[in-house]
Amino acid sequence: MNKELFTHQGASQYTERKEFEIEGVTSMRVNQFKNKHFRYRHVIFADVFCGSGKNTINAEYIVDGSPLRLLSGFFRAKMNKILPYSFSFWFSDIRHSACAALERRIEERFEIPAPAFPMEASSAINSLGDMLSAKPEAFLFLILDPNGPKDFPKYETQDLLSSFPGRIDVIPYISATTINRCLNARNKAGRDFKGWLGEIENFDEGFVAALSGGNRFGWIRKPIPGDRQRWTMIPTFGCFEPRNSWEKQGYVKLNSNEGKEVVKFYCGETNNEQ
Numbered sequence: 095m096n097k098e099l100f101t102h103q104g105a106s107q108y109t110e111r112k113e114f115e116i117e118g119v120t121s122m123r124v125n126q127f128k129n130k131h132f133r134y135r136h137v138i139f140a141d142v143f144c145g146s147g148k149n150t151i152n153a154e155y156i157v158d159g160s161p162l163r164l165l166s167g168f169f170r171a172k173m174n175k176i177l178p179y180s181f182s183f184w185f186s187d188i189r190h191s192a193c194a195a196l197e198r199r200i201e202e203r204f205e206i207p208a209p210a211f212p213m214e215a216s217s218a219i220n221s222l223g224d225m226l227s228a229k230p231e232a233f234l235f236l237i238l239d240p241n242g243p244k245d246f247p248k249y250e251t252q253d254l255l256s257s258f259p260g261r262i263d264v265i266p267y268i269s270a271t272t273i274n275r276c277l278n279a280r281n282k283a284g285r286d287f288k289g290w291l292g293e294i295e296n297f298d299e300g301f302v303a304a305l306s307g308g309n310r311f312g313w314i315r316k317p318i319p320g321d322r323q324r325w326t327m328i329p330t331f332g333c334f335e336p337r338n339s340w341e342k343q344g345y346v347k348l349n350s351n352e353g354k355e356v357v358k359f360y361c362g363e364t365n366n367e368q
Contacts, residue, residue: 112267113163120167126334134233140184141237142218146195160239161185185210186218219250226258238266252304259308260332269323305330312348313340314356
């Protein structure tokens with residue numbers, strides 16, 4: 095009998111909310127991709143921090159993780175109808191055990207084979223880039239939901255977006271404190287998060303610039319009062335501006351003046367919550 099494997103990520107009061115939003119954004123985009131003007135004939139749905147598919151909160155409460163939420167959102171939008179494009183799923187995690195557990199859960203829940211590759215996120219991003227290069231008709235829907243002691247593929251993602259800005263949706267779910275540690279900043283004191291999003295003053299360099307550059311569309315969640323982890327979501331899209339009540343849900347446009355102030359907060363350049 096296989097022992098159940100869970101991913102301990104965050105132990106945060108926001109984990110369930112975050113996973114719910116992954117499902118919602120996925121469903122929204124799958125519906126948008128049904129548009130007759132969507133010109134890509136294949137969509138790759140990817141999660142390069144897939145984990146085991148289950149998360150625990152406070153060591154007792156269990157919620158579906160990002161890969162299961164992605165699949166739930168996909169199939170909810172598909173509703174057994176034939177989509178005007180083919181699709182595939184890419185799941186990867188640095189832990190072999192997590193990948194094996196996720197494959198079992200997907201087979202049990204969705205009755206489809208969906209291999210999960212044991213590899214670092216940076217290597218996964220590079221492999222996805224090779225796939226986009228080999229398939230000009232392909233579009234990438236990428237979830238970045240890091241957990242545990244793993245490196246965040248900041249530079250690889252920037253390079254990927256530089257090469258294919260209009261062919262990628264990137265949905266990063268980020269705890270600024272966690273990312274700061276993942277970027278070898280463990281010895282920094284206090285609330286020094288500067289640098290993990292890159293140069294932000296003019297939005298001309300760095301991670302945020304890659305997410306929001308060119309003709310891309312992007313939003314960022316405003317700070318939540320009392321959130322010590324500085325958790326945020328930065329949904330950014332390569333085509334078809336999503337019609338959504340972003341403002342009512344606590345988001346601002348990434349390239350707006352307010353959006354830039356929010357980014358500064360998550361970089362530690364301001365301490366006042368919005």
